Amino acid sequence: MKRIAxxxxxxxxxxxxxxxxxxxxxxxxxxxFNQESSSYVEFAKAVSNKVQHxxxxxxxxxxxxxxxVSIVANRYxxxxxxxxxxNYMAQSARxxxxxxxxxxxxxxxxVDQAVEMIEIFLSTDFESGSRHExxxxxxxxxx
Numbered sequence: 001m002k003r004i005a006x007x008x009x010x011x012x013x014x015x016x017x018x019x020x021x022x023x024x025x026x027x028x029x030x031x032x033f034n035q036e037s038s039s040y041v042e043f044a045k046a047v048s049n050k051v052q053h054x055x056x057x058x059x060x061x062x063x064x065x066x067x068x069v070s071i072v073a074n075r076y077x078x079x080x081x082x083x084x085x086x087n088y089m090a091q092s093a094r095x096x097x098x099x100x101x102x103x104x105x106x107x108x109x110x111v112d113q114a115v116e117m118i119e120i121f122l123s124t125d126f127e128s129g130s131r132h133e134x135x136x137x138x139x140x141x142x143x
Contacts, residue, residue, distance in 0.1 A: 001026050002122055005050040005059045007043030009069075010035045012062030012106040015114055019060070022115050025122075028056055044072035051100055052076045058122060059101035062114075066105030073101050085109065090117040094124035 007030040008016040014035070020027050030046035032038045040063040047059040051073075059079070061069040066083040073081035081101035082093035085108060093099035102121045104114055 002058060003028065003056045004122075005030060005047040005056040006061075007047040007059075008032055008062035008106070009038045009040040009043055009064075011040075011064035012104070015104065015106045015109070015111060016060075016062050018111045019114055019118060022111070023118055040068045041072055044069040047101065048073045048076040048079045048081070051079050057100075060104065060118060061101060062104045062106050064105065064107045066103045066108075070103040073103065084117055084121070086113070087116055087120050090121040091124050094121055095127050098126040 001024070003026040005028045006016055006020065010032055013032050020029070028050060031043055044061050047061050050056045051059040059073070061073060061081070063069045070081045070083040073079050079101055080097060080099045081103050082089070082097060082099040083103040083105065084090045084093055085105065090102065093102065102118060104117070
């Protein structure tokens with residue numbers, strides 16, 4: 001079973017709660033644990049830290065737009081966060097970009113859409129040995 005860190009601010013709390021009910025995984029929930037106002041930064045950092053240190057296989061971060069959490073997550077080395085709005089983006093994020101964190105916009109994503117994207121994201125392998133791997137490997141090369 002995949003070990004997944006999941007976090008959300010208050011705006012993503014209900015979606016996170018529903019995702020955890022519908023998808024079987026070894027969830028490491030870093031919060032928020034209620035709908036009281038909270039900062040997406042705190043939860044994006046907590047998920048990203050677990051991914052960066054290989055404590056989990058993947059991360060999922062949810063806020064209202066998904067933008068803030070993706071910005072925070074991508075500041076961490078070895079964290080490749082993708083904000084996705086549909087199944088094709090989720091599949092591409094993994095197969096072409098080797099993303100290890102899925103960012104979701106709670107205001108623009110239904111529970112059913114989120115569940116489908118996550119299932120696709122978690123079941124898709126990176127296309128190693130392809131042009132995508134060359135591109136991925138060049139991300140961390142200094143020019």
